[in-house]
Amino acid sequence: MENHTSQFKIRLGLFILVGIGLFVLGIFIIGKQKNLFNPVFKLTANFRNVSGLQVGNNIRFSGISIGTVDNVAIINDSTVRVEMLIKKEVQKFIKTDTKASVGSEGIIGDKIVVLSQGNSSNKVVKEGQMIASTEPIETDAILKSVKVTAENAAIATAEIATLVKKINNGEGTLGRLIQDKTMADNIDKTIVNLKKSSKGLNENMEAAKSNFLLRGYFKKKEKNEAKAKEEALKKAQEAKKARQSKK
Numbered sequence: 001m002e003n004h005t006s007q008f009k010i011r012l013g014l015f016i017l018v019g020i021g022l023f024v025l026g027i028f029i030i031g032k033q034k035n036l037f038n039p040v041f042k043l044t045a046n047f048r049n050v051s052g053l054q055v056g057n058n059i060r061f062s063g064i065s066i067g068t069v070d071n072v073a074i075i076n077d078s079t080v081r082v083e084m085l086i087k088k089e090v091q092k093f094i095k096t097d098t099k100a101s102v103g104s105e106g107i108i109g110d111k112i113v114v115l116s117q118g119n120s121s122n123k124v125v126k127e128g129q130m131i132a133s134t135e136p137i138e139t140d141a142i143l144k145s146v147k148v149t150a151e152n153a154a155i156a157t158a159e160i161a162t163l164v165k166k167i168n169n170g171e172g173t174l175g176r177l178i179q180d181k182t183m184a185d186n187i188d189k190t191i192v193n194l195k196k197s198s199k200g201l202n203e204n205m206e207a208a209k210s211n212f213l214l215r216g217y218f219k220k221k222e223k224n225e226a227k228a229k230e231e232a233l234k235k236a237q238e239a240k241k242a243r244q245s246k247k
Helices: 002-033 088-093 139-168 172-179 181-210 212-246
Strands: 040-047 058-061 064-076 079-087 099-104 111-115 132-134
Touching (some): 040 064, 040 099, 040 132, 079 088
Parallel strands (some): 058 111, 099 132
Antiparallel strands (some): 040 079, 058 064
């Protein structure tokens, strides 16, 4: 009987010790998340809409969690004040022109406060200082924009499908051009005739050059072209000599 009682007391003691250990561990984890064991300083920012931001949400700077939201309070019908507890060790990196904005962890994750990087030449923020803010983009607005884009894409796809169907059926100028063999043959013949006409024109020009009545005109034209080339070459040589003399 005494052995049974002793074993019960030992088990009860172990159970209590484990419970106390888990309780202390929980307090430590929660305290670490809430920065209860780290030196912190406070910043505030005013928003019109915080989009569901809650006390305890993370604060990030350059993608790193540096603190938590300490309080969210409605000041008036157009202002919500957010108080932030931030690790003291990162205070030197946060400048007076830093802006706070409400973001989210992923598309549907928890809301967070994101602090932008300020100008390195500006002063460091002070304890309790209020910083500027930028209003968040509502998820509803994003979804509405995506919906409009999807509807426009569906309309464009339907119109393209209708156009392709008409072309395949030989409707319209492009459809007749593709489907009508006679029209395609006529276009081919027109291109051949243009090539022949071009060839005939070249032959006529050569014949005109041989005609003694027009021979003087073409010789004069060739002479002027040769003279122009000679003058251009002469100017280029003079410019080259001028550059060499400057060196």
